[in-house]
């Protein structure tokens with residue numbers, strides 16, 4: 206995996222203003238020193254990301270939130286205690302140490318402690334905050350292996366740390382803690398029900414990225430997370446007819462689903478290696494979308510998983526990959 210030597214090199218690269226891709230439990234991040242405007246500008250250039258889209262700052266311990274947030278409401282501490290290290294990002298009012306380049310000029314910052322040994326070792330060795338969006342070009346499918354990162358970013362990244370395949374496979378859940386009550390801005394690795402258990406109250410879902418609003422997260426724009434193939438969400442009963450129609454029009458069609466694969470599917474439908482359950486589907490989701498592109502599929506029919514656990518986040522990503530339309 207990652208040698209002490211490599212970690213030291215990665216930390217030195219961050220200190221020198223370089224870009225280091227690293228594994229987290231959700232997806233790979235493209236990291237730079239969160240307090241270096243020059244490094245941040247290079248990171249945005251490599252990502253092809255619009256400058257007004259904020260990035261998450263990764264820290265080694267929950268104690269660091271007081272360095273980077275100016276006001277930390279109790280609910281943020283409760284969430285951090287319950288879910289860090291883990292796939293949860295809290296949005297807080299930023300401290301003076303967070304430059305405009307991190308936040309796209311807004312007054313808030315997203316913070317999280319990832320649950321991945323290589324990420325934690327890197328953050329520990331570096332010592333500061335690491336700003337890291339997912340390590341893909343803007344709008345493309347997030348990387349869940351080091352090879353995905355290299356395929357997407359090539360020589361534009363100074364160093365890629367390899368931590369194997371990401372355990373969760375979809376991005377962190379983002380909770381805005383700046384208002385009178387918390388709100389989920391993006392569904393992700395921590396389920397809404399788990400958050401509600403911890404805060405002992407229902408939480409507002411504010412994930413409708415198409416509407417204007419200051420706290421809307423750009424990762425919630427329809428059309429984000431899209432592969433080249435057209436993604437179409439279908440239900441289990443209609444998949445056969447849908448596939449037959451598309452195949453008859455000459456399209457190459459794949460199927461993404463949890464096992465069991467529905468019976469009586471038309472010949473010619475390419476079934477992408479089915480997942481055993483919701484957790485595995487999340488883990489392999491982006492890999493399967495990439496597989497579909499590599500195979501030259503025109504359309505990927507996706508059967509939405511049950512909504513429990515990480516299932517809601519998987520359906521959210523599939524819906525966005527489908528361009529917002531659920532059919």
Ligand code: TXA
Pocket residue numbers: 229231232233234235258259260261292294296297308311313314315319337338339340375376377378379390391420421422423424425
């Ligand atoms: O799991 C993850 O969160 C991964 C790993 C690398 O940590 N990171 C990730 O970063 O998904 P990115 O840049 O692809 O998505 C970050 C999301 C964006 O939708 C952004 O709008 C939102 O976080 N975000 C960051 N700071 C924010 C803020 N201050 N207010 C609202 N949304 C924020």
Ligand code: MG
Pocket residue numbers: 338339347424
């Ligand atoms: Mg992203």
